[in-house]
Amino acid sequence: MLDIVLGYALDLVAGDPYWFPHPVRLIGRFISFMERMLRGIARAPAAQKAAGVALAVITVSITYAVLYFMLKYARQWNEAAYHALNIFFICMALATHSLSYEALKIYRLLENGNIEGARHALSFIVGRDTECLDTHQISRAVVETVAENASDGVVAPLFYLFIGGVPLAMAYKAVNTLDSMVGYKNERYRYFGWASARLDDVANFLPARITGLLIALVAVVCRGSSKRALMTMVREGSHHESPNSGYPEAAMAGALSITLGGPSTYGGKLVDKPVLGQALRPIEPSHIFEAVRIMKIASLLALIIGVLVLWAI
Known part of the structure; x- marks a missing residue:
């Protein structure tokens, strides 16, 4: 339990050194290698689906076993x-x-009027086209990313750390990496990525909803509305195409009294996502700062709750 607290503190203070080969990058290389190998023997849709199942099982199992x-x-x-x-x-x-570092970097660029720099920085953390986004659209994209990754990158790993330690948490990171690399619904990955996408949906089911609740709980501390966050999450969390992403995003939208979602362009193709929340004020760069603060306090609350539960057990 003390190791989790110290690891959390180390991440909060120092994070991941860019020069160091992050374990997730190694997992990503393994997935790429396995994909090339499996695609060579899987041509038909049914074979691709079976190969995708094998990829997911092998990647997650090996990650857990190695750790x-x-x-x-x-x-x-x-x-x-x-x-x-x-x-x-x-x-x-x-x-x-x-x-928080990536989000606040974009926040500072927008505050300084450097919209081109903000667009470029945003392109590294989102999949949508960023070349023509204005200040409000950039701010919306960053807040959405902070809300979604509060679950994927913070609460979910903590959840699995408390349940099964580092091996289970890194197995979760493998699931997350599989989904980000092959879990698409396009022609290339419709069959091959099916298992990875479904596994990610299952792995994030509870953490996403816990994250939404945590965001609602801490919103009042950050001058937001806990009541509006909870109501928006309950009412609109399921409107998102993803079975999980909508819950933390809806909670964040309610907490900040803004709208998230709506139309975005991916690879030149317009995707009309459902709108989450009700805008009592237009979204501004300052909402990025507020979203990061909510995310950090929510992560700390998740840590405290996990420690108390383990201590009680």
Whole structure:
């Protein structure tokens, strides 16, 4: 339990060094290698679907096994080395620092009037086209990203850390990476990515709803509306195309009294997403700062609740 607290604190303060080979990058390389190999033997739709199932099972199983045995043998060798390694991987599993850093970088660019720089920075953290976005659209995209990744990058890894330690948390990161790389509904991945997308839906089902509740709980601390956040999440969380992303996004929209969602362009194609929330005020760069603050306090509350539950057990 202490390792989780220290790993959380390390991530909050230092985050992931850009120069260091992040474990998720290694998982991504493994997925790319397996995809090339499996696609060579899977041509028909049914075969692609089976290959996609194999990819998901193999990737998640190997990730869990590698971390489990790495930590097991480290503990047998040296207790201090085990805790250092455990804390390191806990830090790597969390993304509080990197999420807030990237969001606030765009916030500062917008505050300084550098919209071209903000568009460029945004292109690294979202999949939508950013070249023609105005200040309000950029702010909306960043707030949506902060809300969604509050679940995927913070609360969900903490959830699995408390349940099953580093091996389970990194297995979750493998699921998340699979979905981000192959879990698309386009022609290339309709069959091959089906298993990865469904597995990600299952893995995020509880964390996404917990994140929405946490956002609603802490909204009042950040001069937002907890009542409006909770009502918006309950009423509109299921409107999103994703079975999970809508809950933290709807809660954030309600907390900040803004609207999220709506039309966005991906690869030149207009996608009309459902609008979440009711705009009592137009979205501005300042909402990015407020969203990051809500995310950080929600993550801290998640940590405290997890520690108290483990302590009670």
